[in-house]
Amino acid sequence: METPSRFKFTQLFFLIISLSSGLISCILCIVAEVKRNKKEDIRWSGNMCYLPPNQAFGCGIAALACFCVAQITANSIFFKNSCSGWKRNxxxxxxxxxxxxxxxxxxxxxxxxxxxxxxxSMSRRQPFGVGWLDGECYLVKGGTYVGSAILILVALASITGSALSTKKTSHVDQGRKIHVQNGMT
Known part of the structure; x- marks a missing residue:
């Protein structure tokens, strides 16, 4: 059985990992927004277009990976709190x-x-005649990565709040126990 201090340390550790991964993901989304292809980056050859590769692709992949780590870690805290409360009571x-x-x-x-x-996916290199979809070049609309960053913050705040609210209620149940002292009267 885990000791209470070890239990708190483990949850605090997972909470720090989740929050830091989520914040890194938000920062990477903002960097990807700045680095995304602009209209002036499109090169034309007759009626075929070409978009060069850029750093938004790598930042987007890293943001997605960090966000998944944050979500999985925060969910593990939530399930640990809810399952341990259910087992106790x-x-x-x-x-x-x-x-x-x-x-x-x-x-x-x-x-x-x-x-x-x-x-x-749109931030990858789009060669002549291949494009992103149907042989046409597409640009990521401005604000798409920022919108993702906002959704990441909402998801991170709500799952953290959910995990913490479950933890809070599981401690309330322990306060109702009656402790009987044994000893001389």
Whole structure:
């Protein structure tokens, strides 16, 4: 059985990993926004276009990887808190606010991943005649990576809030125990 101090240290460690990975992902999204191809980067050869490779592709991949690490780590904290509360007390219920925050985090995660995958895919080199889709060159619209960064922050805040609200309620159940002292009267 884990000692309480080890339990708190492990959760604090995972929380720090989750928050730092999420913040790194946001920073990488902002860097990708700055480094994305602009309209003046398009080169034309007759009716075929060409977009050179840029650093937004690498930043987008790194942002996606960091965001997945942050989401998985924060979810492990949430499930550890909710499962340990359920094991200690058969009457334990996950609070409604925790469930709502958990769903918000997964919706934000899904939308952010879709935005990041699409924008990152468009940031690859688009050779003459190949393009991104149907032989045409496409540019990432301004604000797409920033929108992803905002969704990352929403997902990170909501899953962290969900994990912490579950932890808070699991400690309340321990306060109701009656301790009987043995000894001389």
């Amino acid at each position: 058969a009457m334990f219920k996950i609070p409604a606010i925790s469930k709502i925050l958990f769903l918000i985090s997964w919706f934000s995660f899904g939308f952010a991943v879709i935005l990041l995958i699409t924008a990152t």
